[in-house]
Amino acid sequence: MAEEVSRIGARSASRWKVRWITRRNRILGSPAFQKWSSRVWPMSMIARWKARWAFDLVAGFTYSQTLLACVESDLLALLSQGPVVLTEIAEHTGLSDAAALRLVRAAAAIELAQEVAPNQWMLGQQGAALHTNEGALAMVRHNRVLYRDLAEPLDLLRADRGKPTALSQFWHYAAEGDGEAASEYSQLMAQSQAMVCEQVLAAYDFSQHRSLLDVGGGHGRFAAGVVNAHPGLRIGILDLPPVLDGTSAWLGNQGLSERISLHPGDFFHSPLPSEYDCISLVRILHDHDDDEAVKLLTAIRKALPPGGRLLIAEPMADTRGAKGMGDAYFGLYLWAMNSGRPRSAEEIMAMLSAAGFSRSRQVKTHQPLVCSLIVSFL
Ligand SMILES: C[S@@+](CC[C@H](N)C(=O)[O-])C[C@H]1O[C@@H](n2cnc3c(N)ncnc32)[C@H](O)[C@@H]1O
Numbered sequence: 001m002a003e004e005v006s007r008i009g010a011r012s013a014s015r016w017k018v019r020w021i022t023r024r025n026r027i028l029g030s031p032a033f034q035k036w037s038s039r040v041w042p043m044s045m046i047a048r049w050k051a052r053w054a055f056d057l058v059a060g061f062t063y064s065q066t067l068l069a070c071v072e073s074d075l076l077a078l079l080s081q082g083p084v085v086l087t088e089i090a091e092h093t094g095l096s097d098a099a100a101l102r103l104v105r106a107a108a109a110i111e112l113a114q115e116v117a118p119n120q121w122m123l124g125q126q127g128a129a130l131h132t133n134e135g136a137l138a139m140v141r142h143n144r145v146l147y148r149d150l151a152e153p154l155d156l157l158r159a160d161r162g163k164p165t166a167l168s169q170f171w172h173y174a175a176e177g178d179g180e181a182a183s184e185y186s187q188l189m190a191q192s193q194a195m196v197c198e199q200v201l202a203a204y205d206f207s208q209h210r211s212l213l214d215v216g217g218g219h220g221r222f223a224a225g226v227v228n229a230h231p232g233l234r235i236g237i238l239d240l241p242p243v244l245d246g247t248s249a250w251l252g253n254q255g256l257s258e259r260i261s262l263h264p265g266d267f268f269h270s271p272l273p274s275e276y277d278c279i280s281l282v283r284i285l286h287d288h289d290d291d292e293a294v295k296l297l298t299a300i301r302k303a304l305p306p307g308g309r310l311l312i313a314e315p316m317a318d319t320r321g322a323k324g325m326g327d328a329y330f331g332l333y334l335w336a337m338n339s340g341r342p343r344s345a346e347e348i349m350a351m352l353s354a355a356g357f358s359r360s361r362q363v364k365t366h367q368p369l370v371c372s373l374i375v376s377f378l
Helices: 001-005 015-028 031-037 044-071 075-080 088-093 097-109 125-131 134-150 153-158 166-175 179-203 221-230 240-252 288-304 323-336 345-354
Strands: 113-117 121-122 211-215 232-239 260-264 278-282 307-316 359-363 372-377
Touching: 015 031, 015 044, 031 044, 044 075, 044 097, 044 134, 075 088, 075 097, 075 121, 075 125, 075 278, 088 097, 113 125, 121 125, 121 372, 125 134, 134 153, 134 179, 134 323, 153 323, 166 179, 166 323, 179 221, 179 278, 179 307, 211 221, 211 288, 211 345, 221 260, 232 240, 240 260, 260 372, 278 288, 288 307, 307 345, 345 359, 345 372
Parallel strands: 211 232, 211 278, 232 260, 278 307
Antiparallel strands: 113 121, 307 372, 359 372
C-alpha cells in the first residue's frame, strides 16, 4: 500500500478554482438556496435531478438488495414470462402475498418490474436488460460477500489490510480450488468473462499474431473465445495448478483440450513461457499492489520475443461516464480483497514504462464499463 500512496504527486490547485469551489459548495449547502432553487424554473429541474441523485447515494443499498432478492428468488425469470399475477409471484418466490407485493412494487420502482395493468406484472426496462446478462447476475450474487465486508465501512478501512475479510477468504478458498467458493468463483469469472471477451475481440485484431498466452487465464473462457474466433492461433493459459484442474475439465467438455495448452505455475515465482508472441492479462493487474504489478509486467516483458505485445484488459479507474465503477466499486472491492487497486489507463501506462515497455496505447472498447484495453509494445 505504501507504494500506492508514495506515487501520488501533489500540485496546488489554482487559487481561483479553490475559491470558486468553496463558494459553490457554500451555496449548494445553504437551506435558503435549496428552498429557492426548488421553486424557480429552470433551477427547480436541476434541483430535482440533484436531489434524486443525492437520494440514490443515500439509499442505493436498498436498490441493490431489492435486486438481490429478485435474482435469488428467480423473480426476474418469472416476470420474463409475464404478465403474471401476485399469487403466481408469491408461489414462485415462496413469499407471503404481502411480502411478494412489497418486493414486486420495490422492483417496479427501480424499473426491474413493471405493472402493465392492475395486478399484471412483467419485466421492467432494467429487469429486461439484467435478466439476460449472466455476468451481471453472477456479480449481483457475488456482491453479498462484499456487502458483508462493507457493513461497517470505516471498520474495514481502519483494519490492518493483512487481516482476513469475507472477500479475501473467498478468493483464498477459490484459488485453492476449494469446493463451494471455487465453484462460485469460477461461475462468476466465467459468466462475466463472455462480456469481456466480446469487448476485446471487437477492439483488437488477433490475426496479426501466431500465438497467445493468457496469463491468469482461469478456467479458459477468454482463451476459448479467442481460439473460436481465430482458429489458426496457438493458445496457452498460465494459472495456478488447482485452478488449471478445473480448466482442463472444462476445455475437455468443450472439445478444446487439443487446441489450448496449459502451463501450471505461479506468475510471481515461476518463469513465464517464452514461445508466445502475444500475452494477455485479463482482469489480473488490478488484483495486485503496485510493486507486484510492476514485477509481473517486467516478467512478461522478459518472456516476450522481439516484436511481441502485451494486452491488458480490465475495468479501469477514471473511465469517462463510469467513474463510480472505478474508484468507488473496484476501489472498495479491492480494498476489501486486501490486494490491488483500480488504475487509470495513464497509471497503467506509466507502470508499463517502468517495466521496460517502449510504448503503450489505449484501444477503445465499445463498453469501457466492462473493460478498457491497453496494448503495449517491447
Ligand atoms: C480475477 S481472476 C481473472 C481470471 C480470468 N483472466 C478472467 O478474466 O476471467 C484472476 C486469475 O489470476 C490467477 N492468479 C492469481 N494469482 C496468480 C499467480 N500468482 N500465478 C498464476 N495465476 C494467478 C487466479 O487463479 C485467477 O484465475
